[in-house]
Amino acid sequence: MKKWIALLLAAMTAFTVIGCGGDNTPSTNQPIDIVDGTPAPVTSEEPEQEPGLGLTQAEAPIGMVDAASVHTVGLRADGTAASAGHDTKGQRKVSAWDNIIYIAAGDAFTAGVKDDGTVILAGDAAAMDVSSWNNITSVAAGKAHLVGLTADGTVVAAGDNAAAQCDVSAWSDIVAVAAGDSFTLGLTADGTVVSAGSAPDVSAWKNIVAIDAGGEVAAGLVNDGSAVAAGADVSALTGLSGIAAGAFGVVGIKADGTVAAVLSGEADLSTAANVADAAVGAKHVVFMHKDGTVSAYGDNVDLQCAVDQLYLRPHVEQGGDAASSYIIGFRPGMTVAEAGAILKATTGSETACFQKADGTAAADTDLIATGLLACSDAAAPIATMVLMGDVNGDGLIDNTDGDLVQSYVESKSKLEGAFARASRACADNDWSKVIKVTATLHGEEGGFTTLNDINLSVAGMVAIRNYAAGTGRITQYGDWHKEASELNASYKTAYGQNDDTIGYITLDKTNIAYPIMVDYNGKWYYNDHTFEKKSSESASIYAYYYNYQQNNVVTGHNSRPSGSMFHQLHHIQEFNLGESNCVHEKHCGKELVDLPNLNNYAERVWTVNLYGVETRYEIFAMYETKAGCDISETLYDNVWWGDLRPDDEAGVQKWIDKQLSLSEMQFDTEVSTDDTFLTIFTCGNEHSDASKNARLYFFLKRVD
Numbered sequence: 039m040k041k042w043i044a045l046l047l048a049a050m051t052a053f054t055v056i057g058c059g060g061d062n063t064p065s066t067n068q069p070i071d072i073v074d075g076t077p078a079p080v081t082s083e084e085p086e087q088e089p090g091l092g093l094t095q096a097e098a099p100i101g102m103v104d105a106a107s108v109h110t111v112g113l114r115a116d117g118t119a120a121s122a123g124h125d126t127k128g129q130r131k132v133s134a135w136d137n138i139i140y141i142a143a144g145d146a147f148t149a150g151v152k153d154d155g156t157v158i159l160a161g162d163a164a165a166m167d168v169s170s171w172n173n174i175t176s177v178a179a180g181k182a183h184l185v186g187l188t189a190d191g192t193v194v195a196a197g198d199n200a201a202a203q204c205d206v207s208a209w210s211d212i213v214a215v216a217a218g219d220s221f222t223l224g225l226t227a228d229g230t231v232v233s234a235g236s237a238p239d240v241s242a243w244k245n246i247v248a249i250d251a252g253g254e255v256a257a258g259l260v261n262d263g264s265a266v267a268a269g270a271d272v273s274a275l276t277g278l279s280g281i282a283a284g285a286f287g288v289v290g291i292k293a294d295g296t297v298a299a300v301l302s303g304e305a306d307l308s309t310a311a312n313v314a315d316a317a318v319g320a321k322h323v324v325f326m327h328k329d330g331t332v333s334a335y336g337d338n339v340d341l342q343c344a345v346d347q348l349y350l351r352p353h354v355e356q357g358g359d360a361a362s363s364y365i366i367g368f369r370p371g372m373t374v375a376e377a378g379a380i381l382k383a384t385t386g387s388e389t390a391c392f393q394k395a396d397g398t399a400a401a402d403t404d405l406i407a408t409g410l411l412a413c414s415d416a417a418a419p420i421a422t423m424v425l426m427g428d429v430n431g432d433g434l435i436d437n438t439d440g441d442l443v444q445s446y447v448e449s450k451s452k453l454e455g456a457f458a459r460a461s462r463a464c465a466d467n468d469w470s471k472v473i474k475v476t477a478t479l480h481g482e483e484g485g486f487t488t489l490n491d492i493n494l495s496v497a498g499m500v501a502i503r504n505y506a507a508g509t510g511r512i513t514q515y516g517d518w519h520k521e522a523s524e525l526n527a528s529y530k531t532a533y534g535q536n537d538d539t540i541g542y543i544t545l546d547k548t549n550i551a552y553p554i555m556v557d558y559n560g561k562w563y564y565n566d567h568t569f570e571k572k573s574s575e576s577a578s579i580y581a582y583y584y585n586y587q588q589n590n591v592v593t594g595h596n597s598r599p600s601g602s603m604f605h606q607l608h609h610i611q612e613f614n615l616g617e618s619n620c621v622h623e624k625h626c627g628k629e630l631v632d633l634p635n636l637n638n639y640a641e642r643v644w645t646v647n648l649y650g651v652e653t654r655y656e657i658f659a660m661y662e663t664k665a666g667c668d669i670s671e672t673l674y675d676n677v678w679w680g681d682l683r684p685d686d687e688a689g690v691q692k693w694i695d696k697q698l699s700l701s702e703m704q705f706d707t708e709v710s711t712d713d714t715f716l717t718i719f720t721c722g723n724e725h726s727d728a729s730k731n732a733r734l735y736f737f738l739k740r741v742d
Contacts, residue, residue: 101350105319129161144179180217203235238268253285284318360419405433604720655738
């Protein structure tokens with residue numbers, strides 16, 4: 039099979055994928071628009087064709103989305119994967135995937151096709167043996183079965199076969215597959231559709247150029263731009279160039295990037311624009327836009343619509359001009375011609391190109407490299423190219439780049455702009471590598487925390503050397519520098535006012551909205567001082583550690599009279615345990631209404647900026663210790679203090695089991711020793727008990 043990057047180039051000159059959705063990943067097989075990589079419009083003025091369309095399989099997509107019941111997945115243009123939603127069975131464990139050319143979301147699992155034609159799985163997929171699959175070009179996921187399309191047009195399937203949905207071995211000449219809960223569809227080269235399992239009758243469908251399915255819904259795109267479907271009335275959907283279907287309904291994509299839909303529930307799609315790909319889940323709809331950003335509509339109770347920080351095509355980190363704006367997200371090793379095809383699809387400009395610093399055109403055979411200018415045309419630079427890890431601008435990532443970063447750190451030699459950005463080649467999803475690193479500088483080994491640009495470069499230097507040694511990878515999408523959200527903006531503002539700020543916490547439906555501080559002198563300064571460094575009983579919210587740990591600890595006082603700081607953590611606890619008023623009657627006694635309901639996944643997932651990184655954490659245990667508890671078995675053990683820090687996997691598991699056993703609520707959260715934790719606590723409800731080790735704890739695990 040061709041390598042993925044070759045497929046990308048071919049995609050721009052042959053066919054592309056559109057409408058990857060439902061609880062599956064179907065494909066659209068239409069001529070693409072050379073400007074943006076989406077299917078060319080098909081008008082009703084074209085003469086109807088008889089069976090025998092001569093369709094061929096779509097090439098690998100330049101970014102795509104798929105949606106299931108409680109999670110959403112995305113394929114980035116560099117072959118890595120991203121996700122959102124509830125990780126009930128580990129279906130979101132895709133962040134380490136690479137070299138992926140296709141992705142599919144099943145009910146509680148995710149499947150990815152690698153560029154060598156094999157398939158990898160995450161989540162509840164134990165019954166799906168795909169170890170013998172090869173030469174796979176795309177997949178479709180049903181509720182509990184998976185279908186694979188091979189390059190020679192045959193089909194394989196694995197998983198639940200109770201309805202004979204996996205009986206596809208006799209199929210041939212197939213160019214696309216789709217799957218519903220208990221059925222499978224195959225689009226043939228002549229434009230007809232075959233089926234297996236409990237599929238609706240599709241025998242009369244003719245001149246079909248794309249199919250999709252999910253739940254009990256199946257849909258097809260006709261070559262005149264109209265749609266056919268079972269399970270939804272799509273007679274009003276016309277002028278389409280792509281289609282997506284799932285249990286929630288059918289969405290049609292038009293050539294101008296707008297959409298038309300027939301849905302079974304509420305979701306206002308009227309503002310959707312520049313759509314290049316769509317997916318329909320059980321109760322939500324997801325769009326990838328032409329610039330690679332993602333939006334979602336519908337039910338978000340499992341945060342399956344929390345896709346605002348996903349980028350699936352290269353994107354621009356905006357600066358004041360093209361020189362200080364950086365475009366990131368290209369895979370190392372791409373030629374200018376290959377990257378140019380993606381740039382055209384992303385920008386929507388047929389004349390998009392790369393230029394050298396002197397204004398001359400980069401050769402098609404040159405490697406994409408830091409320092410090139412991405413332009414919408416020869417006279418309109420957009421941004422400067424950044425290939426994370428390529429610090430010297432030669433298009434390669436090797437030890438010479440690591441040496442250059444070390445020289446910069448040690449001698450303060452000049453490293454600016456795109457090259458400085460490329461040096462920060464670290465991802466924020468690996469706490470052990472990114473937040474605290476060990477490096478040898480000036481002949482001495484030392485530890486560095488990534489709270490400033492120099493230390494970000496030190497972390498990048500370690501990542502570059504690991505990559506060069508074949509023991510690590512470099513994230514090209516710049517996870518560390520996500521687009522500024524309101525929470526990140528609050529952190530940056532606070533850090534600018536007090537550089538002891540290492541994060542920010544804001545909890546919806548409460549008055550908790552504070553910077554998170556740390557005392558670098560180790561004297562617990564912020565236990566009795568405010569953010570403004572004034573002596574105070576209420577003090578500040580502060581972290582126990584200077585840098586990211588496997589168990590990160592944040593605390594604050596239970597300020598009963600004012601109801602400030604972390605007092606409302608007690609409101610959350612009491613509300614969820616059935617109290618109608620705050621039990622601390624002397625100073626509070628407030629009615630407990632409109633507080634986070636921890637039985638709802640979206641409300642027990644808290645977004646926190648910690649050590650400059652915004653991410654989500656899910657509560658897995660909550661309880662209050664009473665006065666007189668042994669401090670070593672409660673406070674010190676819970677914050678992993680001193681000798682009570684677990685030193686092996688068994689120790690971490692013992693700690694997890696302890697929190698689960700003591701929790702005052704039971705959550706359907708899977709917790710493992712590989713997780714990163716956040717422990718948030720405050721004093722017990724009675725002031726006199728604070729000195730007797732009474733504490734209220736919330737234990738969370740990182741889910742992004």
